[in-house]
Amino acid sequence: MIKRNIVSKILPWIGKQKIIILKGSRQVGKTTLLNVIKEKILGKDKQAQVAYLSADDIDNAPFFSSPDALETYLKQLYGFPDKYIYLLIDEFQAISQAGLFLKNVFDRHKGNLQIIVSGSSSLAITKNSEFLTGRAINFDIARISxxxxxxxxxxxxxxxxxxxxxxxxxxxxxxxxxxxxxxxxxxxxxxxxxxxxxxxxxxxxxxxxxxxxxxxxxxxxxxxxxxxxxxxxxxxxxxxxxxxxxxxxxxxxxxxxxxxxxxxxxxxxxxxxxxxxxxxxxxxxxxxxxxxxxxxxxxxxxxxxxxxxxxxxxxxxxxxxxxxxxxxxxxxxxxxxxxxxxxxxxxxxxxxxxxxxxxxxxxxxxxxxxxxxxxxxxxxxxxxxxxxxxxxxxxxxxxxxxxxxxxxxxxxxxxxxxxxx
Known part of the structure; x- marks a missing residue:
């Protein structure tokens, strides 16, 4: 695997009350980075609960229909909210009104849920960022340097x-x-x-x-x-x-x-x-x-x-x-x-x-x-x-x-x- 230097900048934000947003072109390795983050979390705590969903996958659409639907999914599969969850969402711009959606989930559960997302369009991310002011930290994921x-x-x-x-x-x-x-x-x-x-x-x-x-x-x-x-x-x-x-x-x-x-x-x-x-x-x-x-x-x-x-x-x-x-x-x-x-x-x-x-x-x-x-x-x-x-x-x-x-x-x-x- 190609080692990405950006990982060392992302890891200090794991476990903090911030939404982590990985922005970059398609195919630059954002999904791979999400998997690396998952491995780092589990490497530190084997009992950690890490959920992964691709918003680009039509099969996952029901889970993003409302914050309540997502909470139900996490409760049934991961014991949320009794257990702290790291929620990894790939291509989050595919969620309808993604910024408002994430804001609502974050505001309800920031004490026992960290959301880490990737996105391929800064146009969509910028449009949704107004809802995430003060709630998110952004990282630009470039191609291999x-x-x-x-x-x-x-x-x-x-x-x-x-x-x-x-x-x-x-x-x-x-x-x-x-x-x-x-x-x-x-x-x-x-x-x-x-x-x-x-x-x-x-x-x-x-x-x-x-x-x-x-x-x-x-x-x-x-x-x-x-x-x-x-x-x-x-x-x-x-x-x-x-x-x-x-x-x-x-x-x-x-x-x-x-x-x-x-x-x-x-x-x-x-x-x-x-x-x-x-x-x-x-x-x-x-x-x-x-x-x-x-x-x-x-x-x-x-x-x-x-x-x-x-x-x-x-x-x-x-x-x-x-x-x-x-x-x-x-x-x-x-x-x-x-x-x-x-x-x-x-x-x-x-x-x-x-x-x-x-x-x-x-x-x-x-x-x-x-x-x-x-x-x-x-x-x-x-x-x-x-x-x-x-x-x-x-x-x-x-x-x-x-x-x-x-x-x-x-x-x-x-x-x-x-x-x-």
């Missing part, structure tokens, strides 16, 4: 290295560069869906990715979210996949797809809300200015990108774009979307990523080649925003060095580095 893939492939547990420890960074890279580069090629080709990662053959991985897309379109897009113009939606998927890392021009896209701006914005919201793409905003000290400018799109799984573009083989010309998207995923793992922006000025000055650390900013530029110097945009940013403490980072193909306050790191090393010194 490159760090997790490295540990799984080598049956090791690599330690995170501080950016300030360049001697250790260089030693780690020299020791593992062969393995890192092989895994990088695999990761940017087939991505991080757990089932695809575990599959041994390339053709198996492709079939798995095809299945994931088909289930997503059928269950989430058509059946659950009721998207009617599926042709335009599919075209948008492929356009964004081909242009990952580029600006999203809403008017241009709406004209290309022959749909209204409102419909396009709805589709973009769906793609973000179902964990396929992120849109990040340009850096600005004026929040109003930041919102009004065009965002950049990044896909949240590179295997998914290659499936949508029907290209798993000839990726060399796209290495720069793939490396930039890979860097975004690594930064997302460490910082979260809300802290990541990009910098772009009318004069052409650009920085791929600006990480917001309050009074400090990390500037990150991706240059997927072996020889590179400090980007001019770093100097321009320093002049314009001299009041910030700046951390400067250039992501390269294989260059490791520190020069004039700029850190140069191979792209494969970023997931192993703690950027805060």
């Amino acid at each position: 490159f760090l997790e893939l490295f540990n799984y492939a080598g049956q090791t547990e690599a330690k995170i290295i501080s950016l300030g420890d360049f001697k250790e960074i260089g030693l780690f890279y020299r020791t593992f560069s062969g393995r890192l580069n092989l895994l990088f090629q695999e990761y940017i080709t087939f991505g991080g869906y757990p089932e695809a990662v575990a599959a041994k053959k390339a053709e198996e991985k492709k079939v798995i990715l095809e299945s994931i897309v088909k289930v997503y379109l059928e269950k989430d897009v058509i059946n659950f979210l009721k998207v009617e113009n599926i042709t335009a939606f599919n075209q948008l998927l492929r356009i964004l996949a081909a242009q990952a890392g580029n600006l999203v021009n809403a008017r241009e896209l709406s004209n290309t797809l022959n749909i209204s701006i409102n419909t396009l914005n709805k589709y973009l919201e769906i793609l973000q809300g179902t964990y396929l793409f992120d849109l990040i905003r340009p850096f600005s000290t004026n929040p109003r200015s930041e919102i009004s400018k065009m965002p950049k799109a990044f896909i949240l799984d590179l295997g998914l990108r290659n499936y949508l573009l029907k290209n798993f083989d000839y990726l060399e010309p796209e290495r720069g774009a793939l490396a930039e998207n890979f860097v975004y995923l690594a930064l997302l793992e460490q910082y979260g979307k809300d802290q990541i922006n990009f910098y772009r000025k009318l004069g052409g000055s650009e920085i791929d990523f600006v990480i917001d650390r309050g009074r400090g900013k990390t500037l990150c530029e991706v240059k997927y080649r072996s020889q590179v110097g400090e980007p001019l945009a770093f100097k321009n940013f320093s002049k314009k925003y001299g009041g910030f403490k700046l951390n400067k980072l250039v992501i390269t193909k294989d260059l490791v060095k520190e020069e004039n306050g700029v850190h140069y790191l191979p792209v494969v090393m970023l997931p192993f580095i703690r950027l805060e010194e």
Whole structure:
């Protein structure tokens, strides 16, 4: 089994008077995580009562028809409420008025029941969250990270290295560069869906990715979210996949797809809300200015990108774009979307990523080649925003060095580095 780093963050909340919500795309391993949580609970107390129900299963629909029906089920099978119950619910967004339902159950029985749920649509989860304010703790479940893939492939547990420890960074890279580069090629080709990662053959991985897309379109897009113009939606998927890392021009896209701006914005919201793409905003000290400018799109799984573009083989010309998207995923793992922006000025000055650390900013530029110097945009940013403490980072193909306050790191090393010194 692939060890997930998120587990150590979830476990301290077990047994607390909080609903635990695991959010993430279909097939990222949320059900597996629920089973891991169950094993951890039973490992600590073999007599613990753990109930599991999938709200996606039509056979379980009667148990979710009302809080009373669920309580009756738990009473008959698990001795509730005399016994404390851990209730695990998979795909909880399938419950009618899920937020209100969970609120009612929680408020009645929070002293002898903990509810742990998974959900595949942040749109539905957000809609239901108003009922769960103060009652729930949320965890975003991503696909397998490159760090997790490295540990799984080598049956090791690599330690995170501080950016300030360049001697250790260089030693780690020299020791593992062969393995890192092989895994990088695999990761940017087939991505991080757990089932695809575990599959041994390339053709198996492709079939798995095809299945994931088909289930997503059928269950989430058509059946659950009721998207009617599926042709335009599919075209948008492929356009964004081909242009990952580029600006999203809403008017241009709406004209290309022959749909209204409102419909396009709805589709973009769906793609973000179902964990396929992120849109990040340009850096600005004026929040109003930041919102009004065009965002950049990044896909949240590179295997998914290659499936949508029907290209798993000839990726060399796209290495720069793939490396930039890979860097975004690594930064997302460490910082979260809300802290990541990009910098772009009318004069052409650009920085791929600006990480917001309050009074400090990390500037990150991706240059997927072996020889590179400090980007001019770093100097321009320093002049314009001299009041910030700046951390400067250039992501390269294989260059490791520190020069004039700029850190140069191979792209494969970023997931192993703690950027805060």
